[in-house]
Amino acid sequence: MAIPLLEAIDIAGKDITADxxxxxxxxxxxxxxKRQAHYYFTVKGNQxxxxxxxxxxxxERGQPHGVEQTxxxxxxxxxxKIWTTPELNDYLDFPHVGxxxxxxxxxxxxxxxxxxxxxxxxxxxxxxxQADPRRVLQVNRxxxxxxxxxxxxxxxxxxxxxxxxxxxxxxxNITRLRxxxxxxxxxxxxxxxxxxxxxxxxxxxxxxxxxxxxENSCACRSAN
Numbered sequence: 762m763a764i765p766l767l768e769a770i771d772i773a774g775k776d777i778t779a780d781x782x783x784x785x786x787x788x789x790x791x792x793x794x795k796r797q798a799h800y801y802f803t804v805k806g807n808q809x810x811x812x813x814x815x816x817x818x819x820x821e822r823g824q825p826h827g828v829e830q831t832x833x834x835x836x837x838x839x840x841x842k843i844w845t846t847p848e849l850n851d852y853l854d855f856p857h858v859g860x861x862x863x864x865x866x867x868x869x870x871x872x873x874x875x876x877x878x879x880x881x882x883x884x885x886x887x888x889x890x891q892a893d894p895r896r897v898l899q900v901n902r903x904x905x906x907x908x909x910x911x912x913x914x915x916x917x918x919x920x921x922x923x924x925x926x927x928x929x930x931x932x933x934n935i936t937r938l939r940x941x942x943x944x945x946x947x948x949x950x951x952x953x954x955x956x957x958x959x960x961x962x963x964x965x966x967x968x969x970x971x972x973x974x975x976e977n978s979c980a981c982r983s984a985n
Contacts, residue, residue, distance in 0.1 A: 764791055772798040776887070776900055781805035784884070786856055793857040793886055800857075801900050804882040810854055815882040819844055819863045827894035831902070840867040841902070843894045859888040862897050914943055918955050945972065 763783055776799050777792055784802040792798040804811045825842035842865040850858045866879040883901070885892060892900070915921045919939050926932050943954055949971065951957040961968050969975045 763788060767796065772796050774798065776801060778900060778903070779803070781807055784808055784811075789856050789886070799859075799886045799891075801885045801887075801897070802883055804884060808855075811884070812882065814849065814853060815861055815863065818846065818849060818861070819882075822863065825865075825894075827898055829895070829898050829902075836871045838869045838871060841865065841898055842867070843898050845889065845894050845897060847889055853884070855884060857886045858884050859886045859891065860884075860897075862894075864898065864901055914954055915939055918943070918958055 763779070767777075772792070773796060778801045779788075781803045784804055784807065789800055789802070792800050804815055806812060822844045826845055827843045829841045829843075831839045831841065843862060845860050845862045847860045849861050853861065862883050862885065864881045864883070866877075866881070868877040868879070869875070881901075883897075885897065885900075887897075915936070921936070921939065924932070924935070926935050946954050946957050957971075961971060
């Protein structure tokens with residue numbers, strides 16, 4: 762599905778980020794050879810050869826090539842460390858590799874003090890001259906900002922990952938409705954989707970006022 766979607770977009774010279782599901786040789790060749798774009802891919806278990814080679818290389822990685830501390834958003838402190846290498850470019854069984862990278866995400870919950878460590882491996886077509894470690898971190902963080910603003914909100918507010926709707930067009934339709942609801946809330950400038958949902962739950966009058974759906978609510982808006 763990714764290739765037909767990208768056909769309508771000018772992506773020449775652009776950076777395309779993708780989850781591990783799209784870390785595929787055919788897709789990489791398409792981006793580079795047919796569209797002259799650059800990829801940033803995450804490596805997980807669907808590419809077992811890569812997932813064996815990258816941890817083996819980075820097992821004695823020494824000091825990081827870059828460190829970034831992100832703002833304490835949503836009560837969480839996060840430090841990201843990155844290591845990069847072009848030494849595997851000719852060895853890895855994957856087309857057009859410019860460098861491989863490893864990112865450590867160290868997180869601390871401000872309220873509980875809970876600590877978490879997440880390690881991610883990846884590949885990019887960009888060479889070290891085109892993308893230094895800081896740039897690779899920025900692109901990676903930008904990808905997860907999109908991921909969190911969409912999928913995280915769906916799962917957090919609707920517990921979507923445990924949804925039991927499975928048959929027919931039900932899963933697709935219910936997801937569209939949820940996305941639409943989140944989009945409407947965000948379009949009104951709500952800082953927290955979860956907080957606004959709690960406020961509007963089971964109160965039809967507030968929903969109408971929030972969406973300016975009645976004559977009275979329109980009058981209130983004009984008065985303001």
